[in-house]
Each structure stands twice: as C-alpha cells, then as structure tokens.
Amino acid sequence: MAFIQCQFYSEILSLSTGINVFIPQYSAIQVSGTGKLPVLYLLHGLSADHTDWVRHSFIERYAEEKGIAVVMPSVGRSYYTDMKYGSAYFTFLSDELPTIVRALFPISDRREDTFVAGMSMGGYGAFKLGLTFPERYAAVASLSGGLDIISRMSGPNNFQPNELIAIFGDVSEIEGSPNDLFYLLARLKGYNGIKPMFYQCCGTEDFLYTDNQTFRKHALDSGLEVTYHDGQGEHNWEYWDPKIKDIIDWLPLSGEK
Structure with missing residues (x-):
C-alpha cells in the first residue's frame, strides 16, 4: 500500500490544501476490471484534519485487504458546507476534489466504484453528499454522525462562539435548505435513479445517539433503506x-x- 501526502492548490478555496491518500500497489480489482481503482472518500470530524484516520485507525490495513484506494481530505471546521461567511467546502469536496484526485491517481470515475464515509462531522458530510448527489455514489456511511444539525445548533455542542453563524447563518436558515439532511431525505423520494446504499451506526453512550435515532426515524418515514447498527460505544476511536x-x-x- 502506498501512502501519499499530497498538497495542491484549490481554485474553489483559493488556498493550498492537503489530502492523505492510500493507493494499493497491487489490486485484483484494478488488474481484472477497468484498470482504475475503487475509492473511498473518508471524512474527518470537527476537531480533526486529514491525518486523523491515519493516526488513530487501521484504515490502511483494512483498505489494503480489499484493494481499495482511500482519499482523506481536510476541510477544517467547515461542517462540509459552503459557508455563509467563509469558503465553499461542500463544492470543493463534491466537485473539485474528485476531479483533482482522478487526474493525479488511477481512480475510477464510475459511480459503482465510488464511496464516501465519515465520522461525527464527517458522517454528516458523507450523508449530505450521498443525499445531494445519489447518482455519484454506490455506498455512503456515517459513524456517529452529527445528522440532526438543527439540534446541534440549538442544544449542547462543541462549536466555538459565533462559529455556527459563520458556517450556517442563523438557525432559522437551515430548515428546508441544502444543509438540512431531513430536507434532503424528503427530496430524495422524488429521485427515480439508483440510490446509494446507506450505512449508519452510533454507540448508545454517544452524545449524538439521540440525533442518530431522529435521523433513522426520518429515513424510515421517507422510505429510504438504511443499514443500521448501534450497540455499546462512545464517541471515540475504540468505537470507530x-x-x-x-x-x-x-x-x-x-x-x-
């Protein structure tokens, strides 16, 4: 498995940014299929960056066993959002980053080979991508995701003062907007194409457990099939x-x- 630390200039963000990438040095999928690798875009949490999965998990070993590339971007504390007062991180993640990654690495551009997952803030980002662009992803996963963003803004959270306003604007602006996962769930009901597979998990001792239960209910009510797992666990790497x-x-x- 090759581990690549890559810096490049983002036109969307108007700054130099970094990604960490795992590329299998040999993959039966790559050799026998399209010649391009399947890819998992793996998203970090609110207080982390693109090094977090490398430092705290065995993601390299798991990906190598399956012959899959892993791309880990850095988006700061943006909540994977085109910020109200800041940079367009959702556009960077959804449009610019895949184009750059495919230009630099042997990554497939097929929907069937493209996956996204994330933990905490990254779980929100992954589901936001999958619900917004169902035609781009075959599978989407959230680990302990901050999926009820209105609840996160209105209740206890670990945002810095005025940070929520900079990201989302006033809480009243979220409901029914592209930042509202419940709105995206309702909108997906009218989508007639092939939907991604969805996977959701959260530990029962996690402070986001109630938010995950709320999202699960909305998903069930909307008719979206979601593979769901809970069980004992906190908001930490022992669970993730x-x-x-x-x-x-x-x-x-x-x-x-």
Missing part, C-alpha cells in the same frame, strides 16, 4: 476503528467474487 472495518467489508466492491 472496528466500525470502519465493518463498513469496508460492507462496501459493494464490483470486482469481488
């Missing part, structure tokens, strides 16, 4: 590391026999 292995094993890799 084994869960990301479960997610890697769950991905619908088209080259597997």
